Amino acid sequence: xxxxxxxxxxxxxxxxxxxxxxxxxxxxxxxxxxxxxxxxxxxxxxxxxxxxxxxxxxxxxxxxxxxxxxxxxxxxxxxxxxxxxxxxxxxxxxxxxxxxxxxxxxxxxxxxxxxxxxxxxxxxxxxxxxxxxxxxxxxxxxxxxxxxxxxxxxxxxxxxxxxxxxxxxxxxxxxxxxxxxxxxxxxxxxxxxxxxxxxxxxxxxxxxxxxxxxxxxxxxxxxxxxxxxxxxxxxxxxxxxxxxxxxxxxxxxxxxxxxxxxxxxxxxxxxxxxxxxxxxxxxxxxxxxxxxxxxxxxxxxxxxxxxxxxxxxxxxxxxxxxxxxxxxxxxxxxxxxxxxxxxxxxxxxxxxxxxxxxxxxx
Amino acid sequence: xxxxxxxxxxxxxxxxxxxxxxxxxxxxxxxxxxxxxxxxxxxxxxxxxxxxxxxxxxxxxxxxxxxxxxxxxxxxxxxxxxxxxxxxxxxxxxxxxxxxxxxxxxxxxxxxxxxxxxxxxxxxxxxxxxxxxxxxxxxxxxxxxxxxxxxxxxxxxxxxxxxxxxxxxxxxxxxxxxxxxxxxxxxxxxxxxxxxxxxxxxxxxxxxxxxxxxxxxxxxxxxxxxxxxxxxxxxxxxxxxxxxxxxxxxxxxxxxxxxxxxxxxxxxxxxxxxxxxxxxxxxxxxxxxxxxxxxxxxxxxxxxxxxxxxxxxxxxxxxxxxxxxxxxxxxxxxxxxxxxxxxxxxxxxxxxxxxxxxxxxxxxxxxxxxxxxxxxxxxxxxxxxxxxxxxxxxxxxxxxxxxxxxxxxxxxxxxxxxxxxxxxxxxxxxxxxxxxxxxxxxxxxxxxxxxxxxxxxxxxxxxxxxxxxxxxxxxxxxxxxxxx
Numbered sequence: 001x002x003x004x005x006x007x008x009x010x011x012x013x014x015x016x017x018x019x020x021x022x023x024x025x026x027x028x029x030x031x032x033x034x035x036x037x038x039x040x041x042x043x044x045x046x047x048x049x050x051x052x053x054x055x056x057x058x059x060x061x062x063x064x065x066x067x068x069x070x071x072x073x074x075x076x077x078x079x080x081x082x083x084x085x086x087x088x089x090x091x092x093x094x095x096x097x098x099x100x101x102x103x104x105x106x107x108x109x110x111x112x113x114x115x116x117x118x119x120x121x122x123x124x125x126x127x128x129x130x131x132x133x134x135x136x137x138x139x140x141x142x143x144x145x146x147x148x149x150x151x152x153x154x155x156x157x158x159x160x161x162x163x164x165x166x167x168x169x170x171x172x173x174x175x176x177x178x179x180x181x182x183x184x185x186x187x188x189x190x191x192x193x194x195x196x197x198x199x200x201x202x203x204x205x206x207x208x209x210x211x212x213x214x215x216x217x218x219x220x221x222x223x224x225x226x227x228x229x230x231x232x233x234x235x236x237x238x239x240x241x242x243x244x245x246x247x248x249x250x251x252x253x254x255x256x257x258x259x260x261x262x263x264x265x266x267x268x269x270x271x272x273x274x275x276x277x278x279x280x281x282x283x284x285x286x287x288x289x290x291x292x293x294x295x296x297x298x299x300x301x302x303x304x305x306x307x308x309x310x311x312x313x314x315x316x317x318x319x320x321x322x323x324x325x326x327x328x329x330x331x332x333x334x335x336x337x338x339x340x341x342x343x344x345x346x347x348x349x350x351x352x353x354x355x356x357x358x359x360x361x362x
Numbered sequence: 363x364x365x366x367x368x369x370x371x372x373x374x375x376x377x378x379x380x381x382x383x384x385x386x387x388x389x390x391x392x393x394x395x396x397x398x399x400x401x402x403x404x405x406x407x408x409x410x411x412x413x414x415x416x417x418x419x420x421x422x423x424x425x426x427x428x429x430x431x432x433x434x435x436x437x438x439x440x441x442x443x444x445x446x447x448x449x450x451x452x453x454x455x456x457x458x459x460x461x462x463x464x465x466x467x468x469x470x471x472x473x474x475x476x477x478x479x480x481x482x483x484x485x486x487x488x489x490x491x492x493x494x495x496x497x498x499x500x501x502x503x504x505x506x507x508x509x510x511x512x513x514x515x516x517x518x519x520x521x522x523x524x525x526x527x528x529x530x531x532x533x534x535x536x537x538x539x540x541x542x543x544x545x546x547x548x549x550x551x552x553x554x555x556x557x558x559x560x561x562x563x564x565x566x567x568x569x570x571x572x573x574x575x576x577x578x579x580x581x582x583x584x585x586x587x588x589x590x591x592x593x594x595x596x597x598x599x600x601x602x603x604x605x606x607x608x609x610x611x612x613x614x615x616x617x618x619x620x621x622x623x624x625x626x627x628x629x630x631x632x633x634x635x636x637x638x639x640x641x642x643x644x645x646x647x648x649x650x651x652x653x654x655x656x657x658x659x660x661x662x663x664x665x666x667x668x669x670x671x672x673x674x675x676x677x678x679x680x681x682x683x684x685x686x687x688x689x690x691x692x693x694x695x696x697x698x699x700x701x702x703x704x705x706x707x708x709x710x711x712x713x714x715x716x717x718x719x720x721x722x723x724x725x726x727x728x729x730x731x732x733x734x735x736x737x738x739x740x741x742x743x744x745x746x747x748x749x750x751x752x753x754x755x756x757x758x759x760x761x762x763x764x765x766x767x768x769x770x771x772x773x774x775x776x777x778x779x780x781x782x783x784x785x786x787x788x789x790x791x792x793x794x795x796x797x798x799x800x801x802x803x804x805x806x807x808x809x810x811x812x813x814x815x816x817x818x819x820x821x822x823x824x825x826x827x828x829x830x831x832x833x834x835x836x837x838x839x840x841x842x843x844x845x846x
Contacts, residue, residue: 308537
């Protein structure tokens with residue numbers, strides 16, 4: 001395959017990885033954000049946490065693979081973006097660290113203060129990435145101050161660096177995109193909760209989905225229409241945005257009608273089309289320079305060479321379907337709805353362990 | 363600090379410190395995860411095959427400790443994937459075409475496998491038939507092996523770059539032989555050496571805890587098989603560790619002679635070079651005075667011949683200057699010298715403790731009181747830590763011994779750092795990571811101690827999956843077998 005086809009494949013694959021990450025970890029983050037609002041007592045909070053318990057780690061791997069794939073296929077993109085958005089990524093990393101540990105450690109000590117601490121970690125650790133990933137995308141799509149340094153010519157893509165500050169990242173367009181991902185993920189998480197629970201948590205989740213969903217719809221439409229100003233391919237991206245809007249409204253209607261499966265599938269599609277519209281609008285750039293279009297990083301000047309892209313294409317073509325099959329199987333295994341009555345009383349371990357505790361304490 | 367330098371220099375030092383801190387910290391959890399996964403899988407297999415509830419108790423006991431540790435390995439690993447780009451952007455651009463490939467493969471082949479199947483294992487006791495559930499922990503364990511392979515191949519390329527050419531137009535490395543990158547001897551030997559180290563590390567944790575519990579007369583018969591199995595694993599792995607370490611030293615002499623000379627603080631080229639077990643005086647000077655020396659051993663380690671010639675630091679420096687231009691190509695010798703010895707010394711302690719444990723509890727013997735038993739209990743706690751320290755020193759040696767290079771012979775560390783990430787930014791992230799890592803370390807160790815103190819849960823012979831299927835048929839709302 002020639003390099004032009006290969007960079008198209010890899011641009012597409014990286015878009016797929018980000019879409020996968022936002023669809024999957026998006027609802028994990030949504031559940032975490034809703035934790036203090038829907039989880040009014042410990043039992044409810046445990047129901048919520050256990051809906052994502054078996055899958056959150058596998059979902060988060062989509063991010064790691066998106067990062068690794070960007071490194072392999074577009075090293076200049078990876079290097080410029082990650083060094084440029086340094087502090088924002090640092091905050092995201094801290095958030096993901098405390099969130100990940102919180103899932104595993106929260107139930108490991110029987111103390112209200114202990115659990116409260118980890119609940120905060122889950123909340124903040126979900127909220128910050130949900131917001132900051134949108135902000136980061138806003139800067140990629142809408143442009144950020146990147147330029148060649150040390151007097152290098154524009155043709156030397158290897159010299160292109162981010163020359164702005166942390167606060168340059170917080171521009172109005174990017175912030176709006178951040179609020180969009182925050183609200184959409186929250187709605188998506190509420191849809192997931194109402195699909196995976198029954199009883200009081202499900203009722204609360206459905207009402208949250210509707211209330212947050214309306215705000216999310218308004219912000220998303222505004223943000224994605226604004227994004228058309230930066231789109232290089234409006235003829236494709238505008239229809240994608242329309243489809244995203246329609247699926248989102250459909251999701252809200254389905255929630256009202258109590259069709260949880262449909263509602264969740266539709267918000268998943270919303271995320272697919274919304275993120276796809278951003279990537280299509282970005283093509284063939286991978287990072288836009290707000291200073292001069294000549295400084296844009298593109299799929300052509302930021303990519304690895306033919307051999308690497310070919311090798312990685314073969315690996316990706318074999319592995320991606322296998323991953324999708326076994327991750328899909330996981331969702332099938334844990335398909336059952338969870339309710340407060342199904343949560344075992346002792347969070348620390350299975351019920352069989354309690355008797356032993358008693359025996360030890362004699 | 364001498365001669366405060368500002369700007370890039372300071373950011374460079376900070377970025378190096380941050381990489382060192384986060385990587386050494388990450389690698390405290392990695393070997394326990396890799397080795398631990400196989401111990402848990404082994405215990406569970408024994409349970410499924412024999413039906414002996416003791417093995418289920420061990421599976422659950424060590425499984426819980428394993429998960430507490432695994433969570434830390436996962437979250438600290440995310441930082442690793444990102445900080446190449448964040449702090450080492452010049453490096454990332456230069457090597458991305460080559461180095462990115464194994465990293466992306468690690469994600470696609472290994473990370474998905476281990477995280478997905480571990481989720482199935484944790485929550486799947488009542489959702490999956492016994493044997494399928496057993497398969498999930500093996501899949502996760504296999505995933506950890508794959509992950510280790512790819513990342514060690516990537517690191518091996520930094521030690522000994524192969525399978526690439528330098529693009530004359532961009533000046534960047536370009537991959538032209540993925541097979542060479544993945545299967546060069548540097549990678550293969552590093553993999554086996556590291557995996558044996560993982561086995562020793564996890565084995566030491568198991569034997570330390572099991573021996574401790576037995577000596578404290580806590581569930582003696584439950585922990586006896588764990589003590590035996592882990593001791594045997596340690597003894598076998600220790601032999602493997604020594605053999606692969608020896609092979610590693612020999613290829614190091616060919617590929618990075620300076621590192622070997624620095625490990626020995628061998629300043630002048632010598633035939634029959636001795637190995638100094640301990641030394642006095644300034645190893646950073648021009649000579650190191652041997653306190654305890656084994657004649658010819660360094661020559662043997664390096665060449666396989668006690669009379670072989672080993673090149674010294676000073677000659678190599680002259681040689682490197684000819685090849686790479688003026689500059690200082692000598693790593694910081696006190697670090698390489700001592701980390702090399704501490705790696706070997708601390709790494710081998712576990713084997714002694716394993717022998718002691720097997721002897722002490724031989725033929726089904728019960729724990730006895732006495733001064734030796736008290737020493738044993740203290741040693742049991744220490745032996746859990748010794749291989750962790752040995753691993754850290756091993757990596758410090760490998761990475762510091764390669765300096766001033768980040769990719770040997772191709773790029774220096776000083777030229778690889780992100781040019782515009784300021785010292786302030788790196789200060790913020792370094793302090794942030796270090797603080798959160800410290801807090802989490804305290805929390806993690808306290809949790810581990812709590813769960814060790816609780817002992818192994820009383821095993822139930824019942825089959826949670828069969829119970830769940832029965833409840834499903836009766837349409838009863840059954841409680842989950844496990845929930846966070």
